[in-house]
Amino acid sequence: MDLKEAIYNRRAVRNFTAEPVSENVLRQLIEAAIQAPSAVNQQAWTFSIVRDKALLARISREAKAHMLRTSPFAAASPHFQELGNPEFDIFYHAPVLIVISAPAESHWAVEDCALAAENMMLAACAAELGTCWIGFAQSWLGTPEGKAALKLPDGSKPVAPIIVGHPKSPAPAVPRKEPKINWVS
Ligand SMILES: Cc1cc2nc3c(=O)[nH]c(=O)nc-3n(C[C@H](O)[C@H](O)[C@H](O)COP(=O)(O)O)c2cc1C
Numbered sequence: 001m002d003l004k005e006a007i008y009n010r011r012a013v014r015n016f017t018a019e020p021v022s023e024n025v026l027r028q029l030i031e032a033a034i035q036a037p038s039a040v041n042q043q044a045w046t047f048s049i050v051r052d053k054a055l056l057a058r059i060s061r062e063a064k065a066h067m068l069r070t071s072p073f074a075a076a077s078p079h080f081q082e083l084g085n086p087e088f089d090i091f092y093h094a095p096v097l098i099v100i101s102a103p104a105e106s107h108w109a110v111e112d113c114a115l116a117a118e119n120m121m122l123a124a125c126a127a128e129l130g131t132c133w134i135g136f137a138q139s140w141l142g143t144p145e146g147k148a149a150l151k152l153p154d155g156s157k158p159v160a161p162i163i164v165g166h167p168k169s170p171a172p173a174v175p176r177k178e179p180k181i182n183w184v185s
Contacts, residue, residue, distance in 0.1 A: 003122075013171045015092065045102050059146070063141070070139060097163050121133075129164055129165065134162070
């Protein structure tokens with residue numbers, strides 16, 4: 001798959017088979033991720049890999065409760081209705097979660113991790129794997145308990161929780177809005 005195909009074929013995948021993703025493939029995805037640019041070439045990212053089902057279930061449970069507790073918007077919005085459903089797994093039963101973090105003190109932690117995440121998602125697509133950025137997990141993973149669950153030091157900032165797995169079925173394309181283009185001169 002060439003770059004253009006990966007860019008246009010990548011979709012948020014929310015339906016996975018139970019097939020595990022091998023360590024070798026996970027290492028290849030991380031190799032692709034670290035080819036991303038980083039501010040002042042710090043490359044200060046850490047990739048936390050979670051494959052334990054019980055830990056994934058715990059993070060899902062804690063993250064839902066945290067969102068409902070701390071975000072009045074989450075409790076009110078129809079988009080977030082599933083958060084109150086004990087059956088809802090925010091990771092859609094994916095076999096792997098990769099959380100990309102950077103030191104919280106880094107001025108560009110979010111930018112660096114997001115760029116690495118996109119590289120990783122494109123590389124996964126080219127390897128016929130599905131991925132989805134799980135924003136629902138972010139708030140709780142940023143708490144002391146969340147960082148402890150990932151065995152990260154307290155000075156870390158988890159930015160990009162990305163699920164990875166073998167798609168059960170192709171994810172439908174999501175239409176794009178017309179971009180607002182501001183031709184300044
Ligand atoms: C920062 C961010 C947070 C997201 N959080 C979630 C999430 O918590 N759950 C989910 O199912 N999808 C999540 N997504 C995926 C988006 O819903 C998805 O990318 C969007 O609908 C466009 O679809 P596409 O990726 O297939 O083009 C997130 C995407 C981004 C970039």
